[in-house]
Amino acid sequence: MNVLDLARAEIRALQPYSSARMEAAGGRLMLNANESAWAPVGDTGHASNRYPEPQPAALLDALALLYGVRREQLLVGRGSDEAIDLLVRAFCRAGEDAVLVQPPTFGMYAVCARIQGAGVVEVPLGEGFALDVDAVLAALTPAVKLVFVCRPNNPAGRDVLRADIERLAAALAGRALLVVDEAYVEFADEGSVADLIDRHDNLAVLRTLSKAWALAGVRVGALLADAGVVALLRRIMPPYPLPQPCVDAALVALSGWGQANVRLRVAVVRKQREAMRAALARLPGVREVLPSQANFLAVRFADADAAMARLLAAGIVVRDVRRHPRLGDALRITIGTPEENRRVLVALKSPQARRPRAASAVPGGAA
Template sequence: MSVLDLARPDIRALSPYSSARMEAQGGTVLLNANESSRPPNIPGGEGLNRYPDPQPPALVASLAELYGCDADRILVTRGSDEAIDLLVRAFCRAGQDAVVVSPPTFGMYAVSARIQGASVIESPLDPTGTLDADKLLADVTPAVKLVFVCSPNNPTGNLVGLDDIARLAGELDGRAVVVVDEAYVEFSGTRSAASLVDRHDNVAVLRTLSKAWSLAGARVGALIARPEVIGLLRRIIPPYPLPSPCVDAALGALSYEGRRVQRHHVNEILTERARMLEELPGVPGVREVLPSHANFLAVRFDDASGTYRRLLAAGVVVRDITRYPGLGDALRITVGTGNENDRVLAVLRAGADG
């Protein structure tokens, strides 16, 4: 059985839109895409009068090298969000199919499913924030086409082991695609689930340049999956998903110098994360700091709402995650620069003294 047998039959049979840039390559007089013949008169405008390549070869090659896979296993998307949406639209029939999520986790899995008209089955993490593979497998019904696994998990920061992911993929072979969201994996020091794609055609891995690569504003992500899955999603992705300036920014970040700077930034975050993990538990009002393999900390407070308001009044914006299951007393604090983290600690200590 092919993983494509899980996809919507109408998507498999769909004749994709063929853009002008896809149909013809090369040439010096470009008159096939109804573009302007002249660039805009703005700084950096050279080339912006032309549509970008739908899947820029240089960027695809750089990401394939970075993630240790062949280029035909990469689909470049507008952040991870677009890849999530594409997967749901390709595999889930409205009113018939379902996805599995493990709350508390990233909310876009459920939002994308509900927009598509797919059902959302919740298989919550256990009280320690650990994914229970046995429970999740028991929650998978015949309607399920996608199982979302976030590792490190947002907003708790915990990991799901590769052995557990491999087990899920094996047990769900021919039944569902296991989608592993690794938006924060660069901060974890662990191997990517992309290493499982060779063995399991029902594993798809989400990656992004938004976090560890400092490109949240450029919206560059990637899906790693078997070539047949990549080909399926290329049928439904918009013709020109990535603006040229975003492609240029990504290539700059992935250059030799860009990678050197990235390593420095990640090491700085890991150092500051360790410092905050050490200092926060001693701050009055802090009940618990959850272990984290990401660039943030989920922190339980005696008065989460009051602490949130106090931080905001001091100009410090953190994420209120009290609406998430099991996190009714918690805030998520991104690990910032040393000065930013000092400011967080100072406000928390001042509030406790007051």
């Protein structure tokens, strides 16, 4: 069974929109897209009066080299969030199909499914927030078309063994597409599983430039998958997903000196992560600091309200993850600069601050 047999038949048969830029190969005088002939005031060489390439060739080349895949196995878009949405729309029929997630996990998987009218099957992570492959397979039904695995996990921080990904991909062959979200993999000890795509056509990997590459405001992400899956998603993708200034910023970050800078910053984050874990564990009122392979720490407090109040009183905002299963006493703290991390520790040692009013839970959860 080909992985595309799992996709919606109407999407496979869809005649995609053909944008003016897609039909402009080899042109020099562009009069086919009803664009302005003049650049806007303040344009700094981005050619902002022209539509950008739907899939910018230079960016595809740079990311394909970085991730070790072929260009036809790569789709770029607005962060990995767009790829999640495209996958759900392409593979899940409203009212019939479903996705499978392992809470606690990134909330957008379920949000995109519910927007599409697809079901959500929840299989909680196992002991120590480890992926439970047996439980996932036991819960699988014919309705499940996508299985999302977040590695390292957000918000708990634990990584997933490569052997577990391989076992799950093999077991899901012909049954579901395995989507591995590697938003934080640059901070982990084990590298990407993208090299497994050639062996498993039902494996897709999500990557982003938002975290380690410091481009959260630029919104560039990638889906790495079988060429047939990439081609299918291009059928339903908006014609111009990435603004040219965002593409230009990404190319600078992916340059030789940009990559060297990222390696240095990731090393600092990893070192600070371990230092913060040890320092937080010594603080009164801290029950546990969960092991993390990401750029954050999930911290259990005896009184999370009081901890949040101390931090807010110092002007420090962390993520309240208490709505997630088995994290009812936890706050998620991003690893910042050494000075920012010092301020967190000072704030948590400060005298009791006035507790903030309880905030309503935000559905889904953020990056």
